[in-house]
Amino acid sequence: MIAxxxxxxxxxxxxxxARPNFYQTAWFYALAFAFAAMFSMGVFSLHERQAxxxxxxxxxxxxxxxxxxxxxxxxxxxxxxxxx
Numbered sequence: 001m002i003a004x005x006x007x008x009x010x011x012x013x014x015x016x017x018a019r020p021n022f023y024q025t026a027w028f029y030a031l032a033f034a035f036a037a038m039f040s041m042g043v044f045s046l047h048e049r050q051a052x053x054x055x056x057x058x059x060x061x062x063x064x065x066x067x068x069x070x071x072x073x074x075x076x077x078x079x080x081x082x083x084x
Contacts, residue, residue, distance in 0.1 A: 022028055
């Protein structure tokens with residue numbers, strides 16, 4: 001901007017600072033990335049825990065069936081080998 005008067009002309013200026021929105025800043029991107037990473041780790045951990053729980057339930061069921069079959073087979077063999 002140029003102004004002029006009787007003695008001559010002079011320049012005057014001003015600066016305008018346009019700040020970015022909060023979602024355009026580096027710290028927002030860092031926090032968003034950290035949140036996404038934590039969310040992903042939480043989902044993975046939940047999935048892993050559920051898979052481990054399902055495995056333990058199946059293992060317990062198979063162990064119980066194996067014991068029942070073993071007890072039945074042993075009782076049958078003892079009943080056959082000892083006639084009364």
